[in-house]
Amino acid sequence: MARGHQKIQSQAKAQEKQAKMKKQQGHSASDQQKAAAKALVFACAICKSQMPDPKTYKQHFENKHPKNDLPAELKDV
Numbered sequence: 001m002a003r004g005h006q007k008i009q010s011q012a013k014a015q016e017k018q019a020k021m022k023k024q025q026g027h028s029a030s031d032q033q034k035a036a037a038k039a040l041v042f043a044c045a046i047c048k049s050q051m052p053d054p055k056t057y058k059q060h061f062e063n064k065h066p067k068n069d070l071p072a073e074l075k076d077v
């Protein structure tokens with residue numbers, strides 16, 4: 001009887017653990033989405049293309065718009 005009870009307890013614990021892991025996974029997934037949305041903050045001043053980081057933006061600017069002046073925020077990238 002004691003063993004059966006223990007089994008039920010460990011099953012309940014395992015379920016709890018799984019639920020927690022699922023919760024954490026869901027949390028980190030939404031965090032990643034937030035981070036991804038936040039990352040696309042660099043929009044090209046000329047063509048409005050969105051860049052994930054200033055280095056990419058700078059490269060894009062130098063390649064696509066070499067005749068335009070580099071935006072001030074990219075000069076020290």
Ligand SMILES: [Zn+2]
Pocket residue numbers: 044045046047048049060061064065
């Ligand atoms: Zn551009």
